[in-house]
Amino acid sequence: MTGDTPISGNLDTFPKLLAENARVRGDKPASREKDFGIWLSWTWGQVAEEVRAIACGLAALGVKRGDKVTICGDNRPHLYWSMTAVQALGAIPVPVYQDSVPDEMQYIYEHAEAKFAIVENQEQVDKLLEIRDRAPDLEHIVYKFPRGMRNYDQPFLDLLADIEERGRAFDRENPDFYEDSVAQSTGADIAIMLYTSGTTGRPKGVM
Numbered sequence: 001m002t003g004d005t006p007i008s009g010n011l012d013t014f015p016k017l018l019a020e021n022a023r024v025r026g027d028k029p030a031s032r033e034k035d036f037g038i039w040l041s042w043t044w045g046q047v048a049e050e051v052r053a054i055a056c057g058l059a060a061l062g063v064k065r066g067d068k069v070t071i072c073g074d075n076r077p078h079l080y081w082s083m084t085a086v087q088a089l090g091a092i093p094v095p096v097y098q099d100s101v102p103d104e105m106q107y108i109y110e111h112a113e114a115k116f117a118i119v120e121n122q123e124q125v126d127k128l129l130e131i132r133d134r135a136p137d138l139e140h141i142v143y144k145f146p147r148g149m150r151n152y153d154q155p156f157l158d159l160l161a162d163i164e165e166r167g168r169a170f171d172r173e174n175p176d177f178y179e180d181s182v183a184q185s186t187g188a189d190i191a192i193m194l195y196t197s198g199t200t201g202r203p204k205g206v207m
Contacts, residue, residue, distance in 0.1 A: 012187030015051070015088040019182065022048035031077040047081060050164070052178050054085035057167025058116070059177065061140060061158070065090030065184070068112045068193065072096040072105075073120030078144055078160070082118045087191060088182050094193045094205075102130045104203070108195055109135035111205060117141045118160065122148035125157065 011017050021030065026045030033040050042050070063069060069086045071093050073079050083093040094112050096105060098120065105127055108114070115137050117128055125143050132138055143149065144160045171178060195203040 010186075013087060013182070013185045013189070014084050014191065015182045015185070018044070018048055018051060018084060019179075031080075033077050042077065047077075050078075050081050051085045051088065052171065053164040053167040054082055054160070055088040055167065055181070056170040056174075056178060057163035057165070058085060058091075058142075059089055059181070060166050060170040061116070061142075061163065063089055063091050063116055065181075067091040067116065068094050068114040069116040069118060070094045070096050070109065070112070070114045071118045072098050072100075072124050073118075073144065074098060076120075079120075082160075083192070086118075087185070088178065090181060090185050090189065092190050092193050094195070096195070097197075098124065100127075102127045104198070106131040106134050108203060108205075109138055111203075112193060112195075113137045115139045119143050121145045122152075125149065125152065129154075 011020055021044045026048075027043050029041050030044040030047045031042045058069070063086070069091050071079060071082050071086070072095070083095070086093040094108070094114055096108055100108075109131065114135075116139060119125055119128065119141065121143060125141060128135075128138070128141055140156050140158065142158050142160050142163055146159055149157075190207050192207070194206045196206065197203065
């Protein structure tokens with residue numbers, strides 16, 4: 001549900017800018033991705049709906065303002081939608097290199113005190129399962145693609161599509177939640193935490 005009026009007159013965060021773009025150019029292309037040779041396209045209105053569903057689903061999962069949420073995957077639209085959804089909750093997205101080995105990921109999870117993870121596929125889930133005992137703050141893992149995940153029955157694993165569906169239900173029950181959450185954030189808040197490559201030492205978190 002994208003509104004007819006901007007969430008805030010001060011467009012100082014990415015979620016506020018997304019809401020404004022959905023309002024003024026909702027039917028114009030916002031994201032494109034080539035999948036098996038075919039270009040897929042999403043309008044600003046569709047992207048805003050996706051971000052809203054992810055944000056509300058993460059809220060239902062327990063993500064709160066100030067929480068760190070790692071995001072790991074290829075350079076694809078859903079990765080950026082997830083980052084924006086995390087920001088919409090006042091939480092902090094922490095991108096992780098998709099080719100990081102488990103030990104490198106463990107350091108980032110410990111240092112950032114990340115509670116939630118959004119990853120692309122089975123490969124990234126397997127890395128997190130390997131280090132989970134050494135990443136005590138990590139509570140939940142959300143994955144985008146279900147291929148290879150049929151026999152994974154851990155209660156802390158969820159498919160992103162299921163989180164989105166849960167988010168839509170949460171949104172219907174709490175229709176003011178998303179706009180209120182976005183409006184609470186300002187440009188002075190931490191937008192993202194980026195880790196350096198660590199070529200000369202341990203990676204450093206840059207805010």
